[in-house]
Amino acid sequence: MDVKLLAQEAKAAAYVLPSLTSEIKNQALKAMAQALRARCGEILKANEEDLLLAKKELEAGNLKPTLYSRLHLTQEKLDGVIRGIEEMVALPDPVGKVLSAVELDEGLTLYKISCPLGLLGVIFEARPDVVPQIAALAVKSGNAAVLKGGKESANTNRVMMQVLKDALATVHGYPPQALQLIYTREESAQMLLLDDLFDLIIPRGGNSLIAYVKAHTKIPVLGHADGVCHIYIAPSADIKMAQKICVDAKTQYPAACNTVETLLIDKRWPVEHQKNLLQTLVQAGVELYGDEQVSALAPVTGPVADWHTEYGDKKLSVRFVSDLLAAVTHINQYGSHHTDAILTQSSEEAEVFMELVDSAGVYHNASTRFADGYRYGFGAEVGISTGKTHARGPVGLEGLTIYKYKLYGSGQAVGEYIGPNAKPFTHKVIGSKS
Amino acid sequence: MDVKLLAQEAKAAAYVLPSLTSEIKNQALKAMAQALRARCGEILKANEEDLLLAKKELEAGNLKPTLYSRLHLTQEKLDGVIRGIEEMVALPDPVGKVLSAVELDEGLTLYKISCPLGLLGVIFEARPDVVPQIAALAVKSGNAAVLKGGKESANTNRVMMQVLKDALATVHGYPPQALQLIYTREESAQMLLLDDLFDLIIPRGGNSLIAYVKAHTKIPVLGHADGVCHIYIAPSADIKMAQKICVDAKTQYPAACNTVETLLIDKRWPVEHQKNLLQTLVQAGVELYGDEQVSALAPVTGPVADWHTEYGDKKLSVRFVSDLLAAVTHINQYGSHHTDAILTQSSEEAEVFMELVDSAGVYHNASTRFADGYRYGFGAEVGISTGKTHARGPVGLEGLTIYKYKLYGSGQAVGEYIGPNAKPFTHKVIGSKS
Numbered sequence: 001m002d003v004k005l006l007a008q009e010a011k012a013a014a015y016v017l018p019s020l021t022s023e024i025k026n027q028a029l030k031a032m033a034q035a036l037r038a039r040c041g042e043i044l045k046a047n048e049e050d051l052l053l054a055k056k057e058l059e060a061g062n063l064k065p066t067l068y069s070r071l072h073l074t075q076e077k078l079d080g081v082i083r084g085i086e087e088m089v090a091l092p093d094p095v096g097k098v099l100s101a102v103e104l105d106e107g108l109t110l111y112k113i114s115c116p117l118g119l120l121g122v123i124f125e126a127r128p129d130v131v132p133q134i135a136a137l138a139v140k141s142g143n144a145a146v147l148k149g150g151k152e153s154a155n156t157n158r159v160m161m162q163v164l165k166d167a168l169a170t171v172h173g174y175p176p177q178a179l180q181l182i183y184t185r186e187e188s189a190q191m192l193l194l195d196d197l198f199d200l201i202i203p204r205g206g207n208s209l210i211a212y213v214k215a216h217t218k219i220p221v222l223g224h225a226d227g228v229c230h231i232y233i234a235p236s237a238d239i240k241m242a243q244k245i246c247v248d249a250k251t252q253y254p255a256a257c258n259t260v261e262t263l264l265i266d267k268r269w270p271v272e273h274q275k276n277l278l279q280t281l282v283q284a285g286v287e288l289y290g291d292e293q294v295s296a297l298a299p300v301t302g303p304v305a306d307w308h309t310e311y312g313d314k315k316l317s318v319r320f321v322s323d324l325l326a327a328v329t330h331i332n333q334y335g336s337h338h339t340d341a342i343l344t345q346s347s348e349e350a351e352v353f354m355e356l357v358d359s360a361g362v363y364h365n366a367s368t369r370f371a372d373g374y375r376y377g378f379g380a381e382v383g384i385s386t387g388k389t390h391a392r393g394p395v396g397l398e399g400l401t402i403y404k405y406k407l408y409g410s411g412q413a414v415g416e417y418i419g420p421n422a423k424p425f426t427h428k429v430i431g432s433k434s
Numbered sequence: 435m436d437v438k439l440l441a442q443e444a445k446a447a448a449y450v451l452p453s454l455t456s457e458i459k460n461q462a463l464k465a466m467a468q469a470l471r472a473r474c475g476e477i478l479k480a481n482e483e484d485l486l487l488a489k490k491e492l493e494a495g496n497l498k499p500t501l502y503s504r505l506h507l508t509q510e511k512l513d514g515v516i517r518g519i520e521e522m523v524a525l526p527d528p529v530g531k532v533l534s535a536v537e538l539d540e541g542l543t544l545y546k547i548s549c550p551l552g553l554l555g556v557i558f559e560a561r562p563d564v565v566p567q568i569a570a571l572a573v574k575s576g577n578a579a580v581l582k583g584g585k586e587s588a589n590t591n592r593v594m595m596q597v598l599k600d601a602l603a604t605v606h607g608y609p610p611q612a613l614q615l616i617y618t619r620e621e622s623a624q625m626l627l628l629d630d631l632f633d634l635i636i637p638r639g640g641n642s643l644i645a646y647v648k649a650h651t652k653i654p655v656l657g658h659a660d661g662v663c664h665i666y667i668a669p670s671a672d673i674k675m676a677q678k679i680c681v682d683a684k685t686q687y688p689a690a691c692n693t694v695e696t697l698l699i700d701k702r703w704p705v706e707h708q709k710n711l712l713q714t715l716v717q718a719g720v721e722l723y724g725d726e727q728v729s730a731l732a733p734v735t736g737p738v739a740d741w742h743t744e745y746g747d748k749k750l751s752v753r754f755v756s757d758l759l760a761a762v763t764h765i766n767q768y769g770s771h772h773t774d775a776i777l778t779q780s781s782e783e784a785e786v787f788m789e790l791v792d793s794a795g796v797y798h799n800a801s802t803r804f805a806d807g808y809r810y811g812f813g814a815e816v817g818i819s820t821g822k823t824h825a826r827g828p829v830g831l832e833g834l835t836i837y838k839y840k841l842y843g844s845g846q847a848v849g850e851y852i853g854p855n856a857k858p859f860t861h862k863v864i865g866s867k868s
Contacts, residue, residue: 376536
């Protein structure tokens with residue numbers, strides 16, 4: 001497959017997409033949902049082929065059981081994806097929003113208008129349900145996208161992409177070549193070199209994938225490296241709330257990136273609360289790591305080897321800190337700028353924590369597990385960014401847009417505004433396009 | 435100089451800056467302006483030393499005359515910089531703005547709040563007036579910054595940075611180590627490796643500097659590669675307006691990146707207008723490049739060697755195109771996504787052009803030279819971005835910020851919102867923080 005040719009086709013489509021109306025994009029989403037529903041038999045059959053091949057790899061020990069289960073596309077999962085696409089129709093169009101409007105002078109008006117990024121490259125692992133999700137996000141946000149799925153789901157991905165492109169082809173004015181699929185690591189490596197065609201690369205997967213992508217491309221990369229989230233228990237924290245939130249944040253889905261990995265307990269919190277909380281966690285099946293201060297209160301598996309550790313499991317590092325600033329310093333030093341929470345009855349204390357912790361999400365009295373595009377009300381997300389430029393935290397439709405400046409003049413030259421007889425600029429902020 | 439140590443100090447300051455009030459930041463700006471005014475003698479004396487050294491280099495042929503003149507810091511230039519800092523006090527604080535507020539559920543509210551990026555690395559060439567400009571932008575936007583100036587202005591830069599840091603030290607609560615200066619290419623190379631400390635690198639300078647920076651760092655880079663700007667003359671363009679705007683866009687300051695480099699003339703525009711416009715440009719001292727269609731109407735220096743050319747001089751590529759779409763295709767293929775204009779009496783035509791041209795600035799009936807932070811009303815700019823992520827076009831205070839999500843809960847766990855008895859999210863958009 002000629003990746004460059006395919007990316008050029010997608011880029012050509014990307015130049016057309018910004019001018020499509022919300023109506024056409026929503027028609028495209030509806031056609032996609034309809035086609036996925038109508039042809040789900042075809043899709044599930046392709047998935048069975050993938051599962052059959054994967055089962056052999058599983059039995060040969062070449063595939064992890066978790067990967068196998070994520071590969072399995074059930075009717076229920078597919079229904080969920082289709083519902084997600086249908087719900088996206090109702091979301092506001094992220095493109096064409098007037099972000100600001102300023103009159104520079106009479107008859108010279110500057111608008112900052114949201115617009116698509118252009119061509120996205122999305123690299124993900126063996127979850128075939130990602131294909132229609134990303135496709136829908138791309139369509140709604142007016143972006144073209146080249147998708148690289150896991151090789152284990154190649155059949156499912158191929159059939160789903162065909163279904164989606166067939167659906168797009170029925171929508172008058174929508175260029176179906178806006179969506180493309182590539183299959184192999186070699187093709188993915190070729191894509192990373194095309195910095196003149198791609199505007200953003202989004203790797204969805206483990207640390208090693210993201211590190212690989214960052215090391216091999218000049219294209220901007222949106223992704224998250226780690227999810228080392230913290231909860232700081234302040235002196236006034238409520239014990240019941242602490243028990244509930246810490247158990248949720250650690251055990252509700254331990255493999256998720258928004259799971260808490262380190263618990264920072266203020267030394268001034270009553271010792272009976274400290275003991276209660278730690279023992280509650282142990283009873284919830286959590287293995288604790290910490291020093292003798294921790295082991296004096298609850299059974300501990302061992303000391304913390306590295307405060308940067310993302311266990312992704314029912315394991316938790318525990319540390320006692322002397323005050324809020326010590327907690328903040330620990331979090332900014334060892335955290336991954338993902339999501340960190342403070343539990344306290346003092347809103348002043350919470351505000352200081354939330355200002356000083358340099359993370360995409362800073363929470364007061366809530367579980368770190370809320371860091372998620374769906375829970376934030378974004379409809380869907382392409383991932384969670386721990387970077388600090390462009391988009392931060394869960395990235396939904398808005399994160400797939402940027403803006404352009406549209407200047408409407410009536411013959412103005414810059415020379416008129418320079419020199420001894422310069423006309424002044426008015427720089428009058430106005431509400432909306434006249 | 436230990437660049438890592440110095441960057442660590444600046445980063446430590448960067449963790450404090452987000453919590454400073456607008457008042458403290460404005461006090462810092464006022465102190466900076468005051469100190470620059472009070473100590474301008476010291477600064478201009480240091481500049482004389484730099485000029486003396488540079489003059490020798492100039493005479494030895496090791497320094498370009500343009501670089502020498504940019505190195506010269508006059509009282510007038512310094513006054514302008516000081517006024518710029520004073521004006522920045524009045525600009526709204528870009529930090530702490532509520533970008534969105536959503537109630538996820540009763541007692542669980544999500545705020546998207548603008549915040550500083552953190553630590554910036556700014557690399558620029560021999561214009562010493564950039565030091566206080568960047569320092570002021572960093573202070574107002576709550577960022578720490580490490581500045582690398584040109585080696586020719588080392589004395590001026592050192593004295594100015596000392597003046598600025600002395601000023602910051604007088605402001606209670608402001609950490610003066612937020613601003614740092616480095617001097618050599620080796621130090622700059624060390625800085626580019628510190629991707630765990632720096633949040634953004636801003637190279638201000640020629641193409642070779644930007645290409646070097648991009649090739650040598652994993653830190654996100656904000657900069658512009660080229661300024662290949664276009665003007666498309668549509669069939670209904672007014673001849674007088676075309677003459678005025680094209681002469682302004684090409685000759686008002688030919689070295690600027692927002693100068694027009696290629697003129698695309700619609701074949702259907704009356705031939706007498708075509709001839710008039712080209713001859714007006716020639717009379718204004720512009721050398722034209724183009725094919726025999728062009729040379730049939732006006733004297734031409736030669737054919738266009740490369741449509742990607744940024745002359746930075748009173749030279750202009752000229753091409754006849756068959757229609758608007760041909761112009762758009764040319765611009766998207768050969769342009770640098772900087773600023774492109776259409777001259778037309780048809781607002782429908784203008785709108786199509788402005789949708790389809792993939793540039794940071796798309797103009798109707800105005801000179802491309804308006805692409806500038808001051809003219810846009812941003813007060814000052816760190817540069818013009820031709821990238822498509824994070825910030826686009828002239829980048830002012832807002833481009834030096836990102837956002838964080840603040841979630842205010844009352845003990846919520848994610849488990850309550852999952853499963854058969856899941857509580858629903860309300861996702862109710864609210865106006866402001868309650």
